[in-house]
Amino acid sequence: MIRIVKMTFEEEHVQAFQDLFETIKSKIRAREGCEHLRLLQDKDMPTIFFTYSIWQAPENLDSYRHSALFIDTWKTVKPWFASKAKAWSVAEISEA
Secondary structure (H helix, E strand, O other), X not given: OEEEEEEEEOHHHHHHHHHHHHXXXXXXXXXXXXXXXXXXXXXXXXXXXXXEEEEOOHHHHHHHHOOHHHXXXXXXXXXXXXXXXXXXXXXXXXXX
């Protein structure tokens, strides 16, 4: 299962978010069922970021989303948002 999350930050919090992500990315990748994790930044609007992750099963993502790591991280970054985060769970239907 692929999970894409779009986050738009206030400009003054962009660096803090990037620094935080650097400290937690290995912990997220180490979660059971996490097969892939990337952080992407919009080329034209540098306050917009996307996380792109691949999970073995929806249960693995749910377990992560209920973990202390996720809850603590979300509490930290949520006040930094310029707008509400958006998330999609998608299935790959064709590989290039």
